[in-house]
Amino acid sequence: MNNNAAQKIRLIMELRRQGISDTSVLSAIERVPREEFIPKTFRDRAYENIALPIPSGQTISQPFIVAYMTQMLKPDPRRKVLEIGTGSGYQAAVLSHLCRRVYSLERFRSLQVEAVRLFERLKLMNITTKLGDGYKGWVEQAPFDRIIVTAAATEIPALLVDQLNDGGIMILPVGPEPSSQQIVKLTKDATGKVLEEELLAVRFVPLVQGLAVET
Numbered sequence: 001m002n003n004n005a006a007q008k009i010r011l012i013m014e015l016r017r018q019g020i021s022d023t024s025v026l027s028a029i030e031r032v033p034r035e036e037f038i039p040k041t042f043r044d045r046a047y048e049n050i051a052l053p054i055p056s057g058q059t060i061s062q063p064f065i066v067a068y069m070t071q072m073l074k075p076d077p078r079r080k081v082l083e084i085g086t087g088s089g090y091q092a093a094v095l096s097h098l099c100r101r102v103y104s105l106e107r108f109r110s111l112q113v114e115a116v117r118l119f120e121r122l123k124l125m126n127i128t129t130k131l132g133d134g135y136k137g138w139v140e141q142a143p144f145d146r147i148i149v150t151a152a153a154t155e156i157p158a159l160l161v162d163q164l165n166d167g168g169i170m171i172l173p174v175g176p177e178p179s180s181q182q183i184v185k186l187t188k189d190a191t192g193k194v195l196e197e198e199l200l201a202v203r204f205v206p207l208v209q210g211l212a213v214e215t
């Protein structure tokens with residue numbers, strides 16, 4: 001067994017101990033080669049349960065947070081999901097094994113372009129990405145059964161709630177400051193009424209309005 005495989009098994013066991021009980025989520029994590037989504041200098045740490053830096057000053061989340069948010073999203077093969085914040089593409093890759101279609105928006109063109117290349121190389125054919133401002137969602141593809149936001153907003157973005165299907169679930173970090181963010185779960189019932197629950201204290205990079213200016 002190569003070193004990565006052993007480290008990966010150890011990580012999966014740790015995620016189970018941390019309360020990730022959905023076996024479809026654990027096997028999706030097992031199938032995605034996290035080292036591919038990480039800059040070369042940090043690759044030997046790909047299966048540690050830690051967040052790591054990616055280009056453009058962003059981060060790939062800790063595997064526990066990816067697994068936790070994915071589990072709370074209750075993904076299934078009939079669902080169409082929107083992700084805000086493609087970043088490295090790792091979260092989208094995990095979702096691609098669990099959902100029918102994944103739509104993902106990123107405000108840095110360089111990150112979006114790299115993610116597309118990686119999805120092609122890994123043959124993840126059910127992910128569609130676009131350069132765009134996640135605050136506005138993806139009107140042409142709405143509504144979505146599931147929405148996951150991987151950057152923290154100060155308030156729940158109303159346009160995203162509008163693009164959530166009745167019966168849908170949205171998982172997102174929200175907080176006025178980095179020190180006081182919570183993962184929030186929104187559930188829209190069959191009549192369109194929205195229920196809000198706070199799940200877990202976290203620290204995410206900020207959700208920023210508008211496209212990034214890149215040199």
Ligand code: SAH
Nearest residue numbers: 085087088090091106107133134150207208
């Ligand atoms: N899901 C990513 C996490 C990346 S960090 C992964 O698995 O690697 C969050 C990402 O959200 C960053 O790439 C950041 O550029 C992006 N982001 C922040 N605000 C955004 C916005 N308004 N619209 C789209 N993407 C945004």
